[in-house]
Amino acid sequence: MTDQIPVIAVDGPSGSGKGVVASYLSTQYEYHLLDSGALYRLVGLAARRQGLVLENRPDQEALGDIAQHLDVTFAPTNDPENPLAMTLNGERVESEVRTDEAGVDASLVAAVPSVRDGLFELQQSFRQSPGLVADGRDMGTVIFPEADVKIFLTASAEARAERRYNQLKHKDIGVSLHDLFQSIHARDERDRTREVSPLRPADDAFVIDSTDMDIEEVLNQVQAIVTERLG
Ligand code: DC
Secondary structure: OHHHOOEEEEEOOOOOOHHHHHHHHHHHHOOEEEEHHHHHHHHHHHHHHOOOOOOOOOOHHHHHHHHHOOOEEEEEOOOOOOOEEEEEOOEEOHHHHOOHHHHHHHHHHHOOHHHHHHHHHHHHOOOOOOOEEEEEOOHHHHHOOOOOEEEEEEOOHHHHHHHHHHHHHHOOOOOOHHHHHHHHHHHHHHHHHOOOOOOOOOOOOEEEEOOOOOHHHHHHHHHHHHHHHHO
C-alpha cells in the first residue's frame, strides 16, 4: 500500500534552497529522494539531443513521447555538492543536466502538458518504503497532494540570483549578476504563469521565506516542522 508510505514535499523556485533542504531531510530520515527538476532537465536534454526545438511551439507529441519513455537512473552519492548521480540512456549526464541552460530548457519543456502527463507515474513510482522526500514545483499540489508534510521555500529573486552568483564564482565560472537575475526572473515568470501545474504553495504548505536567513536557520525551521508532523 504505497499510500501509507510517508511523503515530505519540498517545493519552491530555483535557488530557494529546496535542493539542500530535500537532500538534508532524505539523509536525516533515510528516505528516498525524488529530484523532479532533474526529470524535466533530462527531458530537455534528451529533446535537444534528438534535435527538437524547444522555443516557440515545441512539438508536444514528440516531447510527450520522450517523457513517457525516459530511460534514466538515479543513484545517491556521498557528495553534498552533487547528491545524485544520473544516467540518460546509460550515459552519466549530471554535469550537462546541472547547467543553467539545462534549467532554462527544463522550464520550457515543463510548460508542455504532455510532458507533465508523461512524467506523472514515474514521479509517483519514487514513493517507496520507508518514505520519500519529493523536491519540485508541484509536489504538494499535483503529484503528492496527500503528502504528510508540505514545505514551500521561497526567497526574493535578488537573493536567489546572488546565491547562484556566489556558487558560480566559487567554481571560477564568470557570469554577470544582472544576467543571472534576468534569467531567474524570466524562469520564475514562466513557471508561475503556465497553465498546467504552475508553481504555487499548496493551501496546507508551510511557507518559509529564506531571503534573510542562512541555510542553518532554514534547516532548523524545516526540522522543527517535520519533527512535529512525523516525529
Ligand atoms: O528545480 P530545477 O531548477 O531543477 O527545475 C528546473 C525546471 O523544471 C524549473 O524551471 C521548472 C521545472 N520543474 C517543474 O515544472 N516541475 C517540477 N516538479 C520540477 C521542476
